[in-house]
Amino acid sequence: MMALGGDFFDVVAPAQFPQHILRWRNDSAAADVGLSGLSDAAWIAHFGRFEPLDGSLPAPLALRYHGHQFRTYNPELGDGRGFLFAQLRDGGGRLMDLGTKGSGRTPWSRFGDGRLTLKGAVRELLATEMLQALGVTTSRTFSVIETGEELERGDEPSPTRSAVLVRLSHSHVRYGSFQRLAALQMPEAMARLVDYVLREIAQAEPGADRIATLMTYAVEGAARLVAEWHVAGFVHGVLNTDNMNISGESFDYGPWRFLPRWQSDFTAAYFDHFGLYAFGRQAEAVHWNLVELAKALRLIAPADSLVPALQRWPELVAQEVRRQALWRLGLQRGSAEAEEALVRALEVGLGEGGTQPDAIWFGFRGGRVPADMHPALGLFRELLAGFEPLPGALAHPYWADATPQTMLIDEVEALWAAIAEADDWGPLERKIGALRQMGAALA
Numbered sequence: 001m002m003a004l005g006g007d008f009f010d011v012v013a014p015a016q017f018p019q020h021i022l023r024w025r026n027d028s029a030a031a032d033v034g035l036s037g038l039s040d041a042a043w044i045a046h047f048g049r050f051e052p053l054d055g056s057l058p059a060p061l062a063l064r065y066h067g068h069q070f071r072t073y074n075p076e077l078g079d080g081r082g083f084l085f086a087q088l089r090d091g092g093g094r095l096m097d098l099g100t101k102g103s104g105r106t107p108w109s110r111f112g113d114g115r116l117t118l119k120g121a122v123r124e125l126l127a128t129e130m131l132q133a134l135g136v137t138t139s140r141t142f143s144v145i146e147t148g149e150e151l152e153r154g155d156e157p158s159p160t161r162s163a164v165l166v167r168l169s170h171s172h173v174r175y176g177s178f179q180r181l182a183a184l185q186m187p188e189a190m191a192r193l194v195d196y197v198l199r200e201i202a203q204a205e206p207g208a209d210r211i212a213t214l215m216t217y218a219v220e221g222a223a224r225l226v227a228e229w230h231v232a233g234f235v236h237g238v239l240n241t242d243n244m245n246i247s248g249e250s251f252d253y254g255p256w257r258f259l260p261r262w263q264s265d266f267t268a269a270y271f272d273h274f275g276l277y278a279f280g281r282q283a284e285a286v287h288w289n290l291v292e293l294a295k296a297l298r299l300i301a302p303a304d305s306l307v308p309a310l311q312r313w314p315e316l317v318a319q320e321v322r323r324q325a326l327w328r329l330g331l332q333r334g335s336a337e338a339e340e341a342l343v344r345a346l347e348v349g350l351g352e353g354g355t356q357p358d359a360i361w362f363g364f365r366g367g368r369v370p371a372d373m374h375p376a377l378g379l380f381r382e383l384l385a386g387f388e389p390l391p392g393a394l395a396h397p398y399w400a401d402a403t404p405q406t407m408l409i410d411e412v413e414a415l416w417a418a419i420a421e422a423d424d425w426g427p428l429e430r431k432i433g434a435l436r437q438m439g440a441a442l443a
Contacts, residue, residue: 001057001084007064009063014049014083014103017147018147022043023121023425024125024141029142050103053098055088056087060103061084064078065179066180067175067241067243068240068289071276073179075180077242078106080106080112081102081116082103084098085103096168098168099169101120102163118146118160120163121164122416123256125432128140128253133435133436134234134438135228135231135442136225136228136250137224139167139169139252142166142167143166144163146163147164155270169249171197173193173197175218175290175292175296181193190297214246215310219309220316221247221249222248223312223317226283226286227323230282230324231324234256235266235277236282237254238269239277241292258358258406259279259357261350261356261357265280322343325339330366330390346377348379349376349377349378350377362404365399367387367389368394369381396437396441398440
């Protein structure tokens with residue numbers, strides 16, 4: 001990121017916290033980037049006091065970007081309570097970012113205090129662990145350190161405890177990063193960013209058709225992500241253009257929810273008064289964002305080079321939903337027509353039956369049929385007979401459990417209550433262990 005130059009970021013200093021209590025370290029993620037050998041003291045030094053990692057960034061960088069927030073353009077954005085702390089390679093050679101949340105004020109904080117509540121950190125940890133288990137391309141919660149400050153917040157009982165979170169992501173370049181350069185009429189900087197993304201994130205060679213290549217990469221990644229959210233029954237809540245990662249990775253979790261029932265108009269954010277980012281509108285919202293990305297790229301490319309990728313959107317999303325649904329059901333692939341009919345029947349049955357979605361994916365895994373199947377799923381059961389289970393689809397002990405793992409809001413609140421009322425982290429740790437077992441079973 002440093003090589004892009006100062007047009008893209010501000011060098012900032014981290015906040016100085018009164019305490020550093022290590023609450024969560026993701027040793028699995030740390031192993032992927034060569035950091036699993038850190039002692040707890042070194043972990044706190046790097047991810048609580050933000051002492052630089054050897055060979056990485058010499059100082060934190062608050063990234064600059066613009067964005068549409070609920071489709072209103074805002075040029076006053078940027079990393080307001082986080083920064084890019086380090087960049088390093090994973091085992092596959094991908095460039096990975098360690099970014100923060102709650103690490104203090106930056107030039108882009110506006111009226112915020114740059115802090116994060118401990119509850120917000122716990123919620124992000126639960127979201128990322130559940131999503132990763134369900135096969136969603138997501139950032140990973142790398143570290144949570146409680147920082148000993150009391151914060152005033154209007155959306156939770158205050159004063160409330162504070163934390164700083166570090167997430168491991170495949171890039172922090174947002175659609176809004178491109179929008180900013182277009183708004184400021186910076187074509188040379190736009191060209192540098194495009195080449196950086198293709199080379200370092202997409203791992204593609206920049207060539208004569210590099211803008212079309214970038215647009216195709218963004219559209220395909222976004223289509224995969226929307227399908228993964230859909231099959232997971234996940235509602236992100238705030239799909240602004242500054243919340244969209246060019247890599248197609250889900251990140252930046254705020255008022256997220258998992259569906260209690262299959263309901264297209266279910267919203268996650270209490271401030272989404274018109275259901276703009278409701279469950280059934282996420283594909284529409286992300287496509288709208290992609291159009292805005294294409295508009296920004298017109299600064300250095302003709303429109304006709306960007307349109308073909310956008311035109312593939314409906315087909316790509318449908319293909320990815322079928323792929324992800326068959327994977328979660330533990331079934332071998334069939335013809336496109338048979339898969340489409342199966343998924344359509346499943347969604348109709350979910351909507352009409354009112355059953356919690358995780359119970360249906362779990363109950364029908366590998367072609368089995370639950371004893372308490374709702375009549376609305378009758379057609380789905382008939383079509384299911386035309387598919388073969390994946391080898392070992394039910395081999396893991398998880399599939400013998402009485403009920404599936406879920407992450408509904410009441411569970412989230414109960415896990416937080418144990419921490420808030422008794423400083424009991426045991427239920428949270430056990431839940432993460434159970435989620436990882438589910439992930440192993442699905443894998």
